[in-house]
Amino acid sequence: MNQLTLSIIFYVFAALTVVSAAFVVFSKNVIYSAFALMFTFFGVAALYVFLSADFIAVTQVVVYVGGILVLLLFGVMFTNTIMQTDLKTDVLHVVPGTILLLLMIAGILYTFYTTGDWMPGEAQLQGSVVQRIGFETMSRYMLPFEMASIVLLVALIGAAFLARYDKVHNKDH
Amino acid sequence: MEMFTAIGLNHFLTISAILFSLGMFAVMTRKNAIVILMGVELILNAANINFLTFSKYNGGMEGVMFSLFVIVLAAAEAAVALAIVINIFKTFKTVDVSSVDTMKE
Numbered sequence: 001m002n003q004l005t006l007s008i009i010f011y012v013f014a015a016l017t018v019v020s021a022a023f024v025v026f027s028k029n030v031i032y033s034a035f036a037l038m039f040t041f042f043g044v045a046a047l048y049v050f051l052s053a054d055f056i057a058v059t060q061v062v063v064y065v066g067g068i069l070v071l072l073l074f075g076v077m078f079t080n081t082i083m084q085t086d087l088k089t090d091v092l093h094v095v096p097g098t099i100l101l102l103l104m105i106a107g108i109l110y111t112f113y114t115t116g117d118w119m120p121g122e123a124q125l126q127g128s129v130v131q132r133i134g135f136e137t138m139s140r141y142m143l144p145f146e147m148a149s150i151v152l153l154v155a156l157i158g159a160a161f162l163a164r165y166d167k168v169h170n171k172d173h
Numbered sequence: 174m175e176m177f178t179a180i181g182l183n184h185f186l187t188i189s190a191i192l193f194s195l196g197m198f199a200v201m202t203r204k205n206a207i208v209i210l211m212g213v214e215l216i217l218n219a220a221n222i223n224f225l226t227f228s229k230y231n232g233g234m235e236g237v238m239f240s241l242f243v244i245v246l247a248a249a250e251a252a253v254a255l256a257i258v259i260n261i262f263k264t265f266k267t268v269d270v271s272s273v274d275t276m277k278e
Binding site: 003006007010014018022024030033034040044047053056059060067068071072075078079093094097098101104108113118120121123124125132136140141144148152154156158160162163 | 179180181182183184185186187188190191192193194195196197198199201202203205206207208210211212214215218221222225226228229230231232233234237238240241242244245246247248249250251252253255256257258259260262268
């Protein structure tokens with residue numbers, strides 16, 4: 001695959017990511033936002049492949065699309081009359097919010113582009129990164145890896161405790 | 174032309190800046206708690222893109238490992254946050270964050 005095809009594919013996925021993220025944010029319907037978020041996650045996963053982090057891309061698809069997005073959809077269905085339209089706050093309206101959004105993009109990009117030339121290192125990541133992730137997890141990142149499992153267990157118990165059906169509280173309903 | 178065809182570090186940084194700002198916009202202006210959560214997920218994804226970009230062009234594994242842990246914590250955060258949102262809905266009968274303004278039932 002030559003350079004031009006690669007960059008065309010990159011731009012397609014970049015456009016998919018950014019446009020669907022904008023749709024998530026500006027859409028008036030929560031369900032539409034949730035489904036647009038799926039495309040954002042897929043686009044970001046494709047960008048991860050461009051960054052030669054194939055394992056992270058697969059994890060992104062499994063965890064975000066298969067887990068978090070389903071969770072968010074369950075949340076939407078539990079808590080909403082599906083076609084609720086009123087999404088804006090009265091704290092900050094859309095027009096000042098959009099101005100702030102543009103200012104923020106401009107500020108971050110200004111910082112990125114003027115901080116200096118980013119010099120790419122001599123040995124960039126190439127090809128698959130799965131084997132190196134395995135080595136790193138079992139050597140240098142052993143403790144964070146084990147702690148992540150404890151955090152997940154605690155979060156699981158905590159979420160189940162918070163969202164359980166409260167018998168005492170709901171007796172009078 | 175060279176700037177547009179050779180995909181470099183700046184391309185990824187630009188995308189992550191846009192994603193981060195959109196996420197912040199959702200957190201700042203949306204009423205629905207679930208859309209705010211989606212904004213937080215966008216912010217985390219933007220941070221992940223930055224980690225992986227610098228990891229790729231630096232050649233080290235630190236960014237890759239850290240983005241893995243970010244994904245794990247994002248999953249934990251989404252589970253707990255949705256439990257809290259469902260509790261808020263049970264108590265206040267709404268998920269509108271600007272009408273949740275009392276600390277006792």
